[in-house]
Each structure stands twice: as C-alpha cells, then as structure tokens.
C-alpha cells in the first residue's frame with residue numbers, strides 16, 4: 001500500500017539569497033517524503049519564506065502571510081522578516097511558528113510538529129543537486145551568508161549576521177552537480193562576493209586533486225573548469241577585483257559585474273558607510289574596460305539619501321555619465337525600521353526625491369539605449385530561456401535573468417532552439433532595454 005505523502009504549500013518571496021534558502025527547505029522536505037502542494041487547498045500546511053529588506057517588502061510579506069492564513073490557516077513563517085517576530089505576531093497571531101533566514105532546522109521542526117512525515121522509500125528520489133526553483137538551465141550559487149559591512153541604510157547584517165563563507169570545495173562540488181543536472185549558467189550570489197573567504201583567511205581546499213583557495217579569484221578559476229557560464233553578482237569595487245578581469249577577457253567567466261555602487265558623492269557614501277574614494281572607483285572601471293572591452297557593468301543606486309544636496313546629486317549624474325554603466329536600477333531612499341540612516345539629518349522631501357530619480361533615470365535611459373544600439377550589427381552569444389510562438393527569448397552574456405534585458409530571436413522556433421541552448425545571434429535592432437536579432441543560417 002502506498003502512503004499518501006503529506007503536502008506542504010510553499011510561498012517564496014525576496015531576493016536570490018532567499019530563493020536559495022527556499023530551495024534548501026524544499027529539498028529537505030522532499031528528502032523526508034513530503035510533497036509540495038500546487039495550491040492552498042491541497043496543502044496540509046503552508047511555509048511562507050519572507051523578505052524584510054525594505055518597508056514595501058515587509059508589507060508584501062505580511063500580505064502573503066495573511067493570504068496563506070485566510071486560504072489555508074496552518075502557516076509556518078521563515079526568512080528575513082522572521083527576525084522581527086513581533087510585527088508578524090501582531091498582524092497574524094495564529095501563525096504556527098516563526099524563524100529567521102537560513103534557519104532550516106526550525107522550519108523542519110515546525111513542519112514535523114504540524115505534519116509528521118510519511119515514510120515511503122519510493123518518494124525520496126530527488127536529484128543529486130536538490131530542488132531548484134529556477135528554470136533547469138540556470139541556478140543561483142550561494143557562496144556565503146551574512147555581511148561584514150554596516151551600510152547605514154541596511155539591516156541585513158542584523159538579520160543575517162557577519163560573513164560566513166562556504167568552503168570553496170563545497171561550493172565547487174555543488175556547482176559540479178548543478179552542471180551535471182543540466183544547468184548551463186551559474187549566478188554567484190552573496191551579500192558581498194568580493195569579500196568571499198575573508199572570514200576563513202582564504203582557507204585552501206582540494207577539489208579534483210587541485211588546491212583552490214576560499215577566495216573569489218580561485219573560486220572563479222574552479223568554476224571555469226565546468227565549461228558553463230558563470231556570472232558574478234554583488235561585487236564591491238575593491239582593488240583585488242582587478243585580478244578577475246583577465247579571467248573575463250580570456251572567456252573563463254562571463255564579462256559581467258554586478259556592483260551596487262549606491263552613490264558617487266564622497267559625502268553621501270560616507271553617510272552610507274560605504275567606500276568613498278569615487279575617483280579611484282571610476283579609474284578602476286576605465287582600467288577594467290581597457291583589459292576587457294566587452295565588460296558589462298550593472299549597478300544599483302539610491303537617490304535622495306538623507307543629506308543629499310543638489311550638488312551631491314549632480315556628482316551622481318556626472319559619475320553615471322562618465323562610467324557609462326550598461327544596466328542600472330535606482331530607488332529613492334526610504335527608511336527601514338532599525339536602520340542607522342533613519343537618524344541622519346536632512347531627509348529629502350518625497351517630491352524632490354521623485355524628481356531626482358526621474359532625472360537620473362532619463363540620463364541612464366539615454367546611456368543604456370546608446371550602448372544597446374552600438375550592438376546592432378554584431379553577433380552575440382546567447383542562451384535561450386524560452387520559446388514563445390515563432391520567437392526564442394534569449395539573453396546575451398550582458399544580461400542576467402530577471403534583472404537585465406532580453407534578446408528576441410525572430411526565427412528562434414524555425415531554428416529549432418529550446419530552453420538552455422547556446423546560440424550565436426546576429427543583432428538587427430535595439431531599444432532601451434532589449435535586442436532583436438536572428439540566428440544566421442548558412443547560405
């Protein structure tokens with residue numbers, strides 16, 4: 001007789017780091033014989049993995065918990081907002097349990113007490129690399145937890161603690177399993193990828209009989225052995241980042257850096273408690289481009305930080321004009337409960353913030369549009385994400401999933417493409433975000 005597997009519903013909110021936590025919990029649930037329910041009605045209990053980074057994320061998380069309570073009634077809360085259990089209990093006193101980020105043990109304990117596992121040896125057949133929430137052909141690879149910085153607008157260190165790096169051999173083994181399972185693109189994530197290994201003094205480990213240090217460059221060298229795309233996210237513009245640019249120029253890892261610069265005025269950067277030597281940063285960006293002309297730089301900025309004057313804002317505009325960043329996201333500053341920046345004098349009025357954001361985005365739109373237009377007439381290596389009618393929706397080396405642009409391949413279906421395929425595309429058109437092209441056929 002087959003025992004019906006108890007079913008757990010799962011709601012995953014927040015950033016890629018939270019997504020990796022969700023994947024780990026889902027993997028553990030599968031290992032223990034639980035099934036994942038596709039909707040609230042079928043679930044015996046629901047886990048909500050929350051985000052608490054900014055106030056809008058808190059509201060979204062509380063709404064998601066409320067919906068799960070209304071639709072199902074048995075709800076286990078985990079993730080970043082779990083660090084602020086009081087506001088969850090106040091809004092939703094009936095939740096079964098609350099735990100913080102990466103607290104897989106507490107989540108599983110809560111699931112066990114709400115819903116004892118059914119033991120069936122035939123249902124724990126799961127892939128070697130665990131459960132993934134991303135499409136089969138790309139995966140996030142989390143290399144560390146926590147952060148040693150204390151940016152004044154951020155409460156992540158108080159929620160996730162100081163930096164704890166995963167040993168490099170463990171990360172490389174996970175990457176290898178993902179590649180063996182069909183993953184073609186790895187997205188390296190952390191709170192600060194350039195700080196990887198500082199906490200363990202770059203401890204050397206062995207992988208495939210070769211020594212690798214627990215350090216960003218050594219990790220990149222190991223990942224390049226897998227022969228798939230590796231993309232780096234959340235890198236600080238430190239001097240040692242210079243060392244990995246030659247790996248990009250040699251095609252070992254993608255020529256792509258996601259660097260959250262956040263601002264360009266030394267005064268505002270100091271108030272944010274971030275590295276303030278913006279002239280050196282700009283010089284570094286120019287040098288990187290000399291070594292690797294194809295380098296794509298994506299960044300995020302905060303506009304209207306407390307104390308930001310028109311002169312500070314102008315420095316920010318001058319920086320993006322000079323740095324010619326490829327992809328940029330920007331937000332107006334909004335206070336986060338518990339963040340040190342709340343106490344800084346000179347909060348910028350909301351209308352002024354909105355007007356500066358609009359000016360910033362208008363300038364960046366011109367830059368991004370011109371950079372994409374310069375690609376018309378070139379041939380770009382792309383990875384296919386999906387087929388949509390006649391089109392294949394793909395991304396070039398310059399485009400990270402979810403956050404950057406797309407390459408629409410007009411003859412993708414005709415060319416027989418499928419998700420996960422690598423393909424060269426002749427670029428024939430562009431707009432502010434995306435590229436349009438065709439697979440070249442032999443004459």
Ligand code: SF4
Pocket residue numbers: 147148149150151154155156157191192
């Ligand atoms: S680097 Fe700054 S913004 Fe990023 S997680 Fe650490 S403290 Fe927060």
